[in-house]
Every structure is written in structure tokens, then in C-alpha cells.
Amino acid sequence: MINGAQAMVKCLESEGVSVVFGYPGATICPFYDSLSASSIHHVLVRQEQNGGHSANGYARIAGKPGVCIATSGPGATNLITALATAYMDSIPLIAITGQVATDMLGRDVFQEADITGAAEPFTKHSYLVKDVDQLPRIFKEAFYIAATGRPGPVLIDVPVDIQKKELSQPFSYPKQVNIIGYKPSIKGHGLQIKKVAEAMKAAQRPLICVGGGAFAADGYKAVRTLAETYQIPVISTMMGIGALPSEHPLYFGMLGTHGVPHANQAVHDADLLLIIGARVGDRAVSSPNIFSKDSTIVHIDIDPAEIGKNVGTSIPLVGDAKTVISQLMEFDPHPGDISPWLRRLRELRDRYHPDYTARSDGFINPKDFLHRLSQRLPEDAIYVADVGQNQIWSANHIAIQKGRFLTSGGMGTMGYSIPAAIGAKLAAPEQMVIAACGDGSFQMQMMELATICQDQVNVKMILFRNNKLGMVKEIQKNAYGERYIATNLDGSPDFLTLVSAYGIPCRRVSDIAQAEEAIEAFLSAQGPYLLECIVDPEESSK
Amino acid sequence: MKHTFSVLVENRAGVLSRISGLFARRAFNIESLAVGITEDPNFSRVTIVVEGTDYTVEQVEKQLNKLIDVIKVRTIHPEELISRELVLIKVNAGQNERGDIMNIAEIMSAKIVDISRTTMTLELADTSERVDLFTELLRPFAIREIARTGIVALQKGTDTISVKK
Known part of the structure; x- marks a missing residue:
């Protein structure tokens, strides 16, 4: 009979897993030992959190759960931020952790941590495996739970003795799952669908607000069909960017605190708001009275609790966006003449002029730079934004066509972009993948340059350098009387020297006049490349 | 307002910690929680009493339903609620007090489960309100110790909250 570790690898193979991201340690050694006999590609990240983010980027592009691996104790606790990031953005992840031997559990032995307990608030479900024969069922359930309904991370904690123990029966991977307490509803309730269809027919100023949920199960295509069929304008949350191409005539930008004025105005003026796959979190709904009092709000989500x-x-x-929209379209819910409404929104949009003006000597305007970059990107490029001012610049000024916009929307985790871009690139080797970050977030993830080199991952990086934690500095400026503290990054190295030490080509842009040429070099580089853009510390996120 | 939830869960390790963790992190206030095995040993029933608004109740129900180990969540309407709670009360009881205490016990249909030269221990299984009343009646005799289980509840009539076969 095979042992637990071999069974774990067989489970991954049965799920069609071809790449995993991890960092080994003593209690996960049996698993790694059996992984060496498999064709599954292991990417050695330089910190467990980044393994989780890489699995996250992979999952979002591959459309199936990403797998990350860590050892017990600190390896497992390092994963927590990545689990929380995936949980907040509903990204399917399988996290496998080693654990101390079952007879040692609870004795505070070396590298023991109660990871199923610690990760409980940030996982959709978790397992502590105590019987080796349960491994196939647990893996089958874990992948099913992670990927279906509202997706999310699932943790499987496997004590080292369970990995070494032989199964008592021949390995067999279950074909089906039967979890009595988990039956996600995919189809919308017929009566509710009818009500929505009637509301749409009666609407004069309908608006769709699309969120990250639309990317699960390819729902965004259905959203686009719905919008185009009935000419309904669309706005998005940050997680929903890319559901419609940024230049689409029916797309009116991102709403919320950091969104564009015409999107917020549209929400305010709409008489019917169709929220699809969005939590409508606090950042999206900047003020509670943003909705007009007499507007009808339809909320379509797979998670009834949202x-x-x-x-x-x-x-x-309640239901899956794709299914619900096709049910809805059976009613042909044609609104009345909404051309005045569309005209009005287009006027508002035309009135909005982003600030693409030149900056003083030695600085580039990041918004202008991203706008220029957008013009040159391949149409299926995947763009990963980090967290901070760079996230807001990216969200509002990078145009997405057929590609994707990835970011840590809910958790706002700094250090997300490069590891997530690595995962995304491995999921879509043919597509260009760009990671953009600030000098604060870069220093939270720069160890991953080694992963890029080791695995020869072609990730293009943009580093906005202002020598500050720009977003926090902006808060200190606007809300704390310009009393700046702990936002100065003076100890930072010369990033070009650092990046060159890894053998990664790079260059600096401090004058927008050099932008076109730099973008050309950046995009045409054969492998990974880093472009450092010098930004004025006074530059605002708006 | 108080709301009573009957929650059917998988009978396995860690389930109670998931439920209590959920209540703590979403800031729902638990008035009482009681758990025990059901007619099917694979499942346990958790009876939870929550103080809160209608919004809280809706969220409690939805968030509980998201836990994979939770099979069914039902709010039991006050009008169809059968609820009982068990209390054990140890009171000071010398020779002079015994008669009065036995009198109260008889009126309330409580049982005397232990007696010593200076104390008596009484048992009552009844609604929370009757348990409160019983406690108040015994208070003049100097209560030494109280242990309450929290309520367990079922619905009136033929309806059940159980796993469909």
C-alpha cells in the first residue's frame, strides 16, 4: 500500500494539478519526498505568504483552485495573510500544511501551531487529518468546497505521522462528494427572477454594478451580454474591473471612495441598480446615502449572507451570476427608452478629464504613464496592482481590454502583486503579465525576484518610487495635520542595483519624455524586466 | 429581543469552536448555548439564544449556514417554542429553613437531589422564566451555588428539524 504522502500527491494529480507553490520544512518532508516522483511542478517561493499569493494569482487566471504548501508552525502561520487575502476576495485556494505528529499534538512541541484554529476566520473550511484513509475524501471535498458556491481557501493540515502511514486499502479517488451541510444554490429563485425582470422593464435609468464575483464561473461574459442586449450602462467595483473592457461604450468606470465621479453619480441617479457579484463593501459605498432613496436595488450574489x-x-x-442572467434573459426584460439616461452618463464621462499634465523636473506623472502604457499593452495582458497609491492609479488609469486586472481588493494586502503575477504567468504563459507596486510594497516582496530567476518566470514589473509610503502619507496629510511619521522610506536601496544583482534587466524613468522609449524596452524585453518610475512624494492618489 | 436558534450540526471535533468563533468575530451576543447528541449519533443539536435586532438574527442564520459542518439552522418562533432549562441550586438550609424550602420546591415542582446538615440542593427543569422565578424564591435562604444548562428547545406539533432520510 502507498503511504499518506503518496496519496496526497495522487489526490493532487487526480484533481489535475500541474503546479504548486510552496516552501518545505520538517513536518511536510514526506509529502515533498513523494512530490519528487510526480510530474507536478513545484515553485519554490521565498516566503510562505508569497506561495499563497502565487496560488491566488494562478487560481484567478486558471479558473481553478491554486495550491500552496507550507510546513507546520511558522510556515503555516506565515500563510495566514495569504489565506485572509484569498478569503476576502473569494479566491479558491488549497493550502496544505505539515503538522507535528498526532501523538504530539497539543504539547507545544517544536514548530507546532494550531493552524486550523488560527486560520478559522480566514478559511471557507479546514481539515486536520487524523486518519490516513480519509485523505482521498478530504482532498476531494476540499477542492469541491474551494471551487464551488462562493469560492474560498480551504486548509488541509496533515500531521507528519499520517503522511508516513500506509493506507489500509488501495488508493481510490472519490468520483463524487456528498457533504450534507453544503449544497450551494446555483439557480435563482423563479419568483425573484420574475420580479427582477419586471423591475428592469419598468426602469428608465437602470445601472449594473459588477463585482469580482462575476469572474467566478465566467459570469462576466453573461454580464456583458446582459448589458449589450439591453444597452444598460455598467460600473464596477475594484474587483470587477475588466468585466467589461475599459473602453467599452457602456462602461463608466469604478465607483467608490477612490472611483471616478461619473460612476458615483450614476449610482446616485439610477432608478434601478443591479448589483452582480459584489459585496459592495465600505470602500465601494463611500457614503450610505449614495443610493437615491427611491431606487430599486437588486442584489445578485451566490452568497445569501452578502x-x-x-x-x-x-x-x-441568490445564485450564480451566469445562470441567473440566462434565467433573467428568458423574460426578455427590455427596459423602456433609456437613451436619455445613456446620453447623460456619456456627457458626465466626457466632462471628466484625468490629470495627465506634466510634473516638475525629475518626476513622472504616474497616471499619465499608466495611460500611455495602456495604449501599448497587448489586448490580453494581465495587470496585477499592489496596494497603496499605485493601486488607485492603476484601477483608474490602466485600460483592460481582453485581459484581467488583479489586485487584493478586500484585504488590501501589500506585497501581493509580484507573487500573484508569478502565479498568473504560470497559469497563462502566453499572456503578458505585469505587476505594479510602490517602493513600500516592493520591499515586502522583493525576495520573490529569486523565484522569478529560478523558474525563469517572465513577469514585467513597474516600481513607482517616491521614497514614501504614499497612501499613508496622504492620510497623514489630509486627516492628521501633516504630522508625518513612519512614512519615510529613506533606508531603501538603489533598486536598479538590487534588481541587477538578480540579473534582471531594468531602467529608471524620471521624465515623461522618456516614457515611450522606456515602455517600448519594457514590453519588448524577452524575459522579466523592471521599470522604476520616479514619482513626486506629493503626488495624490486622485 | 431574544431569539432561539436550533442548529443541526455534524457531530465532530471542532464544530463548537467554529460556531462560537463565528459569534465572537461577528459580535453576536450569545445568551445561552447548549449542545447535545440527537436521535442520530452522527449529528448534534445546538440550541442558541441570541439577543439582537432582526438584522442580527438574519445575519446569524446566514453566517451559520455558511459553515460546512452546519446542516440546518432554524429560528424557532416564540409561539411554537418548547424550551426547557435545567438548574441546580445549592442553598443554605438548617433545620429551621428546611420546611419552607421544601414548600417552595413542591409549589414549583422542583426536586430535592441532595441534603446535608446545613445545605440542600434542588433541581428544576422548566422554562427560563420559571427557573428565574425559582431562583428568586430561594434567594432569601442564601444561595451558595447555581449551575444552569442554558435552554434546549424543540418546535411544537409534528414539525421536526432533522436530516432528511
Whole structure:
């Protein structure tokens, strides 16, 4: 009979896993030993958190769970931020951790941590495996739970003795799962669908607000069809960017605190708001009275708990976006003449002129730079934004066509972009993948340059350098009387020297006049490349 | 307002910690929580009493339903609620007090489960309100110790909250 570790690898193979991201340690050694006999590619990240983020980027592009691995104790606790990041953004992840031997559990032995307990608030479900024969069932369930319903991370904690123990029966991977307490509803309730269809027919100023949920199960295509068929304008949350191409005539930008004015105005003026796959979190709904009092709010989400949590809803509709939209379209819910509404929104959009003006000597305007970069990107490029001012610049000024915009939307985890870009690139080797970050977030993830080199991952990096934690500095400027503290990054190295030490080509842009040429070099580089853009510390996120 | 939830869960390790963790992190206040095995040993029933608004109740129900180990969540309407709670009360009881205490016990249909030269221990299984009343009646005799289970509840009539076969 095979042992637990071999069974774990067989489970991954049965799920069609071809790449995993991890960092070994003593209690996960049996698993690694059996992984060496498999064709599954292991990417050695330089810190466990980044393994989680890489699996996250992989999952979002591959459309199936990403797998990350860590050892017990500190390896497992290092994963927590990545689990929380995936949980907040509903990204399917399988996290496998080693654990001390079952007879040592609870004795505080070397590298023991109660990871299923610690990660409980940040996982959709978790398992502590105590019987080797349960491994196939547990893996089958874990992948099913992670990928279905509202996706999320699932943790499997496997004590080292279980990995070494032989199965008592021949390995067999279950074909089906039967979890009595988990039956996600995919189809929308017929009566609710009818109500929504009637509301749409009666609407004069309908608006779709699309969120990250639309990317699960390819729902964004259905959203686009719905919008185009009935000419309904669309805005998005940060997680929903890319559901419609940024230049689409029906797309009116991102809403919220950091969004564009016409998107927020559209929310305010709409008489019917269709929220699809969005939590409508606090950052999206900047003020509670943003919705007009007499507007009808339809909330379509796979997770019933999201409906009515943040926004009062007139018509709740639980289900998978793609299925619900096709059910809805059977009613042909054609609104009346909405051309005046569209005209008005287009006027508002035309009135919005982003600030693409030149900056003083030695600085580039990051918004202008991203706008220029957008013009040159391949249409299926994947763009990963980090957290901070760079995230807001990216969200509002990078145009997405057929590609994707990835970011840590809910958790706002700094250090997300490069590891997530590595994962995304491995999921889509043919597509260009760009990671953009600031000099603060870069220093939280720069160890991953080694991963890029070791695995020859072609990730293009943009580093906005202002020598400051720009977003926090902006908060200190606006809300704390310009009393700046702990936002100065003076100890930072010369990044070009650092990046060159890894053998990664790079260059600096401090004058927008050099931008076109630099972008050309950046995009045409054969392998990874880093472009450092010098930004004025006074530059605002707006 | 108080709301009573009957929650059917998988009978396995860690389930109670998931439920209590959920209540703590979402800031739901638990008035009482009681758990025990059901007619099927694979499942346990957790009876939870929560103080909160209608919004809280809706969120409690939805968030509980998201736990994979939770099979069914039902709010039991006050009008169809059968609820009982068990209390054990140890009171000071010398020779002079015994008669009065036995009198109260008889009126309340409580049982005397232990007696010593200076104390008596009484048992009552009844609604929370009757348990409160019983406690108040015994208070003048100097209560030494109280242990309450928290309520367990079922619905009136033929309806059940159980796993469909």
C-alpha cells in the first residue's frame, strides 16, 4: 500500500494539478519526498505568504483552485495573510500544511501551531487529518468546497505521522462528494427572477454594478451580454474591473471612495441598480446615502449572507451570476427608452478629464504613464496592482481590454502583486503579465525576484518610487495635520542595483519624455524586466 | 429581543469552536448555548439564544449556514417554542429553613437531589422564566451555588428539524 504522502500527491494529480507553490520544512518532508516522483511542478517561493499569493494569482487566471504548501508552525502561520487575502476576495485556494505528529499534538512541541484554529476566520473550511484513509475524501471535498458556491481557501493540515502511514486499502479517488451541510444554490429563485425582470422593464435609468464575483464561473461574459442586449450602462467595483473592457461604450468606470465621479453619480441617479457579484463593501459605498432613496436595488450574489449585509436590498436574488442572467434573459426584460439616461452618463464621462499634465523636473506623472502604457499593452495582458497609491492609479488609469486586472481588493494586502503575477504567468504563459507596486510594497516582496530567476518566470514589473509610503502619507496629510511619521522610506536601496544583482534587466524613468522609449524596452524585453518610475512624494492618489 | 436558534450540526471535533468563533468575530451576543447528541449519533443539536435586532438574527442564520459542518439552522418562533432549562441550586438550609424550602420546591415542582446538615440542593427543569422565578424564591435562604444548562428547545406539533432520510 502507498503511504499518506503518496496519496496526497495522487489526490493532487487526480484533481489535475500541474503546479504548486510552496516552501518545505520538517513536518511536510514526506509529502515533498513523494512530490519528487510526480510530474507536478513545484515553485519554490521565498516566503510562505508569497506561495499563497502565487496560488491566488494562478487560481484567478486558471479558473481553478491554486495550491500552496507550507510546513507546520511558522510556515503555516506565515500563510495566514495569504489565506485572509484569498478569503476576502473569494479566491479558491488549497493550502496544505505539515503538522507535528498526532501523538504530539497539543504539547507545544517544536514548530507546532494550531493552524486550523488560527486560520478559522480566514478559511471557507479546514481539515486536520487524523486518519490516513480519509485523505482521498478530504482532498476531494476540499477542492469541491474551494471551487464551488462562493469560492474560498480551504486548509488541509496533515500531521507528519499520517503522511508516513500506509493506507489500509488501495488508493481510490472519490468520483463524487456528498457533504450534507453544503449544497450551494446555483439557480435563482423563479419568483425573484420574475420580479427582477419586471423591475428592469419598468426602469428608465437602470445601472449594473459588477463585482469580482462575476469572474467566478465566467459570469462576466453573461454580464456583458446582459448589458449589450439591453444597452444598460455598467460600473464596477475594484474587483470587477475588466468585466467589461475599459473602453467599452457602456462602461463608466469604478465607483467608490477612490472611483471616478461619473460612476458615483450614476449610482446616485439610477432608478434601478443591479448589483452582480459584489459585496459592495465600505470602500465601494463611500457614503450610505449614495443610493437615491427611491431606487430599486437588486442584489445578485451566490452568497445569501452578502445580500442585505452592507446595502439595503429591494429584490434579493441568490445564485450564480451566469445562470441567473440566462434565467433573467428568458423574460426578455427590455427596459423602456433609456437613451436619455445613456446620453447623460456619456456627457458626465466626457466632462471628466484625468490629470495627465506634466510634473516638475525629475518626476513622472504616474497616471499619465499608466495611460500611455495602456495604449501599448497587448489586448490580453494581465495587470496585477499592489496596494497603496499605485493601486488607485492603476484601477483608474490602466485600460483592460481582453485581459484581467488583479489586485487584493478586500484585504488590501501589500506585497501581493509580484507573487500573484508569478502565479498568473504560470497559469497563462502566453499572456503578458505585469505587476505594479510602490517602493513600500516592493520591499515586502522583493525576495520573490529569486523565484522569478529560478523558474525563469517572465513577469514585467513597474516600481513607482517616491521614497514614501504614499497612501499613508496622504492620510497623514489630509486627516492628521501633516504630522508625518513612519512614512519615510529613506533606508531603501538603489533598486536598479538590487534588481541587477538578480540579473534582471531594468531602467529608471524620471521624465515623461522618456516614457515611450522606456515602455517600448519594457514590453519588448524577452524575459522579466523592471521599470522604476520616479514619482513626486506629493503626488495624490486622485 | 431574544431569539432561539436550533442548529443541526455534524457531530465532530471542532464544530463548537467554529460556531462560537463565528459569534465572537461577528459580535453576536450569545445568551445561552447548549449542545447535545440527537436521535442520530452522527449529528448534534445546538440550541442558541441570541439577543439582537432582526438584522442580527438574519445575519446569524446566514453566517451559520455558511459553515460546512452546519446542516440546518432554524429560528424557532416564540409561539411554537418548547424550551426547557435545567438548574441546580445549592442553598443554605438548617433545620429551621428546611420546611419552607421544601414548600417552595413542591409549589414549583422542583426536586430535592441532595441534603446535608446545613445545605440542600434542588433541581428544576422548566422554562427560563420559571427557573428565574425559582431562583428568586430561594434567594432569601442564601444561595451558595447555581449551575444552569442554558435552554434546549424543540418546535411544537409534528414539525421536526432533522436530516432528511
